Amino acid sequence: MIKIANAQFWVHDQDEALRFYTKRLGWEVRADVTMEAWNFRWLAVGPVGQDDVGLVLMPVPGPPMLDTESSAALAGLVAKGAGGTLFLETDDCQASYDELSARGVVFNDPPTAQPYGIDTSFRDPSGNNIRLTQVLDFDPARGTAP
Amino acid sequence: MTSQPLARHLLRARDLADARYAEPLTVADMAGAAGLSLAHFSREFKRAFGESPHQYLLTRRLERAAALLRVTDWSVADVCFAVGAGSVGSFTASFGRVFGRSPAAYRRSWPSAARFVRIPRCVAMAYARPQNRTFREDQGTGSS
Numbered sequence: 612m613i614k615i616a617n618a619q620f621w622v623h624d625q626d627e628a629l630r631f632y633t634k635r636l637g638w639e640v641r642a643d644v645t646m647e648a649w650n651f652r653w654l655a656v657g658p659v660g661q662d663d664v665g666l667v668l669m670p671v672p673g674p675p676m677l678d679t680e681s682s683a684a685l686a687g688l689v690a691k692g693a694g695g696t697l698f699l700e701t702d703d704c705q706a707s708y709d710e711l712s713a714r715g716v717v718f719n720d721p722p723t724a725q726p727y728g729i730d731t732s733f734r735d736p737s738g739n740n741i742r743l744t745q746v747l748d749f750d751p752a753r754g755t756a757p
Numbered sequence: 758m759t760s761q762p763l764a765r766h767l768l769r770a771r772d773l774a775d776a777r778y779a780e781p782l783t784v785a786d787m788a789g790a791a792g793l794s795l796a797h798f799s800r801e802f803k804r805a806f807g808e809s810p811h812q813y814l815l816t817r818r819l820e821r822a823a824a825l826l827r828v829t830d831w832s833v834a835d836v837c838f839a840v841g842a843g844s845v846g847s848f849t850a851s852f853g854r855v856f857g858r859s860p861a862a863y864r865r866s867w868p869s870a871a872r873f874v875r876i877p878r879c880v881a882m883a884y885a886r887p888q889n890r891t892f893r894e895d896q897g898t899g900s901s
Contacts, residue, residue, distance in 0.1 A: 687764050690768060691805055692768045692772075698877065726872070726875070736765075738764070740875055740879065753887075
């Protein structure tokens with residue numbers, strides 16, 4: 612069987628990202644290893660209670676892996692929100708929203724009813740999008756009451 | 758707090774439009790979310806995202822209107838006001854310009870099965886937002 616072990620986001624600043632994912636989101640550190648010779652830090656976090664899937668907070672690389680121009684372009688794309696989305700699920704969207712808000716997460720929008728459930732979204736400091744969904748039985752009319 | 762790239766602040770303004778398009782939101786509100794002066798904001802937003810903040814807000818409202826037309830049986834006027842558009846007349850004109858058909862014709866053109874597709878709202882909002890078009894560009898296409 613093949614399964615997903617880690618997904619990855621590009622981040623502008625690993626220290627800032629680490630603070631966000633641990634202090635604000637409440638996740639745990641899975642790995643934090645610095646390879647001095649490579650000037651590289653392998654940093655991975657993940658949600659408490661889900662041990663087998665993690666998120667790698669990868670620094671936007673510079674030369675020699677990426678030339679200066681491409682590196683700046685990549686950092687810019689992430690800042691513009693083009694870095695991608697992480698889709699999270701929760702049992703209770705409102706409770707998660709309240710809990711994370713209390714820890715300082717600034718949401719894009721409040722929990723909103725959708726045909727597939729209730730969801731909301733926020734971004735990490737670099738601009739990566741994170742969607743938080745409470746999945747419910749599909750109802751095309753949910754969330755469209757006038 | 759680490760200093761963030763300008764684009765990250767512009768993204769905050771775009772997020773505001775995505776979240777509060779249904780309110781009487783203005784470009785000045787978006788500039789405020791980015792922490793920039795109005796003129797500077799409009800210029801930088803266009804440079805970063807390829808369209809003006811006003812165009813973004815307009816097409817966001819039209820995209821959400823199209824979504825409501827697909828999944829509800831609301832009147833065109835109800836859809837118009839639900840997405841924060843100010844007048845039914847200008848809403849209908851903008852809609853026709855961007856989607857190439859009236860709101861009612863747009864609704865008829867969608868199969869009812871589309872209501873049952875499970876696509877997260879953020880994905881729909883990212884991919885279904887129409888490109889803004891001007892009358893002048895429309896004249897250049899040579900078809901209707």
